[in-house]
Amino acid sequence: MQRILLIVAFLAISCVLMAKKPGKTYQNPVINYSLPDPSIIKGEDGYYYLYATEDIKHLPIHRSKDLVEWEFVGTAFTKDTRPNFEPKGGLWAPDINKIGDKYVLYYSMSVWGGEGTCGIGCATADKPEGPFTDHGKMFRSNEINVQNSIDPFYIGDGGKKYLFWGSFRGIYGIELSDDGLSVKKGAKLRQVAGTAYEGTYIHKKDGYYYFFASIGTCCEGLKSTYTTVVGRSKKLFGPYIDKSGKKMLDNHHEVLIQKNEAFVGVGHNSEIVTDKAGNDWMFYHAVSTKRPEGRVLMMDKVEWKGGWPSVAGNSPSTESARPVF
Template sequence: MRSYLFVLPLIYLFLTACSNGNDLNIDDEPSDENKNSTYNNPVVPTSLPDPTIIKAADGYFYLYATEDVHNTPILRSDNLTDWKLLGTAFTNETRPNWEPNGGIWAPDINYINEKYVLYYSLSVWGGGNTCGIGVATATKPEGPFTDHGKLFRSNEIGVHNSIDPFYIEEDGKKYLFWGSFFGIYSQELNDDGLSIKPATTRQVAGTAFEAVYIHKKDGNYYLFASVGSCCEGANSSYRTVVGRSENLFGPYVNKNGEPMLENHYEVLIEGNDKFVGTGHNSEIITDDKGSDWIFYHSYLRQNPNRGRVLVMDQVHWVNGWPEITGQSPSTENSLPVFE
């Protein structure tokens, strides 16, 4: 998703990192009797928009985000709640440069062919015709990442505002989904995951959406996306929404059977008294107890200058649909279980 670079959150993030050995902790610690069983939101009270997460071979979770931290921040955790800033995916010398002055937005991390593969958007604000999606690889989740350049630009693929990539494999084939308010599209990739197969583009959802993520569960596919304005502080209208299909490429529909191709959806997460602008969710992570967890970003309604902080909530499955308790961010929640 598109992003301005927030100076205040950036300064705060590095001050926080330096003050406690790079551990990024929550604002409000739970009481002594609860601190071993609960966590507070935001999980990280500094700007980490558009999170993507992977559990690596070393057993740690790694999280990447839009570069409010220049060159794309990388964080690590063993429990999803205590995060350490490791560094960045790129340096000033190695960062992608095929879109001059472009920001690296909305990364998507994967493990493909024994490499960590990071798809990313590269764009300037308002550059919907020349922005596009590129790819970088590393042998370790903490990098360093080597950029392989662009997969395509908007004006090359014929989809305006081509950002927000998401990778998925199905029946031995590799696909990239993407899009931002001009349709959600899919594209088949070659076996290396580093290049596209021509003439394989298809539309799967309408023009209300961006920040696609697809989750497969019990024979159904769930297309998560975001609607509304992402980046207007306390005035942001961003919400996380979802539709369901029996096929990877749709049709995705809401509970009434109305198609996402016609911009219908179910609301999963929206703001409340504390949080506003809740969107661009991560992959769903399952803990050792079998509970599902999802990250997304949000502004703090009373302190939007923090930027889009990192929030985590449990996903409950009710009658074949994902739900977040209260349909909005929690303030305090039980910890994920990792043995």
């Protein structure tokens, strides 16, 4: 009897320890409800904070310490603080950054099909979870002469600050003010990619700028054709090219992530996050073929081969080794 009790006690303790220790793998989707257009940043508190489109009224915020287990912490805006420069407009495609001592959140504001009046605004906070103070509109499409001005992406380079944006009407970039909250006076607008793209993200690595974007349709459920693509350049403003030297200005690119039997509509990737082992990870959204409601949050490891990024199988994983933290 004593031996049996000891065995039972040992098994109970083992179960507790196993429950506390995370598994060696994770499964996609990492969040199984709709969180399109993810953007991510690491806060000073050690958490990674993720922002997404889905709540078009307020923009939801989640946080995690291991990129796998996420908790909802609030929204960037409330009913009283949300931007209002586009009447009845939704908030789309947030892009979070740390500029100086402020967290700066760029966002799109548009009604569906409002390519002429949609625009990009910004808000700031002292902490990544907010509260965010809206600074309002930076520009509208018809004010900056870029039709469909949505999907902002910020990058600092060479001591200067830049914003890139656009959606299937060309991708453009321009220099910002020192605080990143407005377009620099006299700055020149420059086109960097053609009319096949939206969801811009630029990543600098080993002397190259890698231009990630999405092609196809984002929001047609199981019929969505969204695909994540990439090109590279030695200069921030290009020309960005594919492996054969053809330009993204002419809508040429390399495919990074495409659909498979489990997920379709794969695109609008986040910033690349590096774990403690030096592995690179990318978030994006997809439509699950098993549960096609919404666009769920996905994560996959990015490997670098011959100077180009790749994802295993060029398509979403269902189960993979976890990031190392």
